[in-house]
Amino acid sequence: MRGPAAALPWGQVVRFTAVGVVNTGTFYGCYLPLHRLLPYFAAYTTGFVLSLVGSFFLNTYFTYRTRPTWKKFLLFPLTQVTNYAVQSAGLVALVSWLGMDSVAAPLAAALLALPVTFVVSRRILRPPARRRAAAGQPEPPVRSGDPV
Template sequence: MRGPAAAVPWGQVARFTVVGGVNTVTFYACYLPLHRLLPYFAAYTAGFALSLVGSFFLNTYFTYRTRPTWKKFLLFPLTQVTNYAVQSAGLVTLVSWLGMNSVAAPLVAALLALPVTFVVSRRILRPPRRPDGASDQPESPPARSGRPA
């Protein structure tokens, strides 16, 4: 009998983590210069918005290996609203309540938001099959027999 851990898509979790790292570097590369010009929360918001589109395409193609659609693109910000809310709460808590440095705090807040963001993004970008069995997932390549064609 297989337990609940067997249902966890570990390959997707690993790819999601890689994409999260790339997205975090992209965000941080935007945040640091803006942090010199703007208050930390405004710089955070601008950096977050700038990295949104890249995150959509990386997660669509690489993490979940599915086709991007306009519907997913329009729904994807909902995943980021969740991510933004969790990260924002973490950022304010870390900086204002716990006194953490505002340069490092966004990285810690991003780590804290990772599990919630994975669950929400998977639901949006890889929805369950429809009752008619149709899906927008790419078709698997045909199985290869050991014989030449």
């Protein structure tokens, strides 16, 4: 099979989805108690920020099997800005325009953002091999105990 679907790194897509499920659970576990104390959007934002660090490490080690570095850690929030924007727009649209319950809407918004977030995070955490090779920087294998 040729074309864009054949070039997709399906293992990474599956691992990214699994990490997304774990990260969504972490986020939702923060969001629900905060939702009782704060307006839904403030609770959403706080839960999103709290789940960011775990998402970084799960995606570097498990999804892309690359070594976390300070540079990637500092760039990773840029991937999440895109994710945040897509999810936020989806959240507001689902709650305000479509009347979806604000308890369930963040989960639906997360599903809508999945393809966009995968593409952006892959570019940050696992740059194309030809860019690494051109820069003379082969991707080192992940070793346990590697510092960030």
